[in-house]
Amino acid sequence: AWQQEFADIVNGMKEELPPWREVNHEINLIDEGKQYKYHLPRCPRALQEQLCEKTNRYLNAKWWEPWAAIQAAPLLCIPKNNGTLQTALDA
Secondary structure, three states, rough: HHHHHOOHHHHOOOOOOOOOOOOOOOOOOOOOOOOOOOOOOOOOOHHHHHHHHHHHHHHHHHOOOOOOOHHHHOEEEEEOOOOOOEEEEEE
16 A cells, blocks of 8 residues: 555655655754864775766756865764675764
8 A cells, every 4th residue: 555655755766756745844953053173084905996886877857966065964884794885974
């Protein structure tokens, strides 16, 4: 039932943004005045190619947008148990 209704967003990453839903959301910062220091993603050498592929895939799908900003949350590159890349924001 729900699997069919949301199949377009739970079956892997598509090459485009998912359709607008009746209820969309934003992630608001708890402390809007908090300042982050700039950090390039630190990624183990073995995962750098996967990070590059993921970055390009997300940019092409418009999930991520390049943007000049004063601050940003650090992106963590974490190896999964199977050796693939998992990214997370350290906010």
